[in-house]
Amino acid sequence: MAVGMLVDDATVEIENIHRNRHMGKPLTVAILDGASQIATPAIVATLAICIVFFPVVLLTGPAKFLFAPLALAVVIAMMASYLLSRTLVPTLARMLMENEPLHEEVTDPHLGFFGRLGVRLIIGATATSTGSRKHMVACLTCC
Numbered sequence: 001m002a003v004g005m006l007v008d009d010a011t012v013e014i015e016n017i018h019r020n021r022h023m024g025k026p027l028t029v030a031i032l033d034g035a036s037q038i039a040t041p042a043i044v045a046t047l048a049i050c051i052v053f054f055p056v057v058l059l060t061g062p063a064k065f066l067f068a069p070l071a072l073a074v075v076i077a078m079m080a081s082y083l084l085s086r087t088l089v090p091t092l093a094r095m096l097m098e099n100e101p102l103h104e105e106v107t108d109p110h111l112g113f114f115g116r117l118g119v120r121l122i123i124g125a126t127a128t129s130t131g132s133r134k135h136m137v138a139c140l141t142c143c
Helices: 002-022 027-052 054-058 062-096 112-128 133-141
Strands: none
Touching: 002 027, 002 062, 027 054, 027 062, 054 062
16 A cells, blocks of 8 residues: 555655646646645545554554554654655656657647647747756755
8 A cells, every 4th residue: 555655655756646637737847736626635545644654553462563563664654755755756746748749739639729828838938048057956856
């Protein structure tokens, strides 16, 4: 269960960034929106799993010595996973997805003329932005 949740935090974050990106948002805005949209549900799911392991602390005798380290390891791993999905995943997404094209939205017939025009304007604005990479990474790390 813990291994599944460790992978799940990062996967949900990346999929939400892709969803926002395919809505035509610039990469940085898609990353910030994607991260903020799942922050609360992810912490609630993480805390729910951590709360389940709390009664293990109340055990006594040999059971406590057997199961308390396991419960502590799961709780620490879950909190670390949440922390990394809030900090490292958006930073890596910014670095790895910056050259990803938005070709799906430009050719989507359901967007209409103004939708395709908006996507092209966003692509042009993103391509001509002159923001510093170090500043962007610093900003994304804080989210």
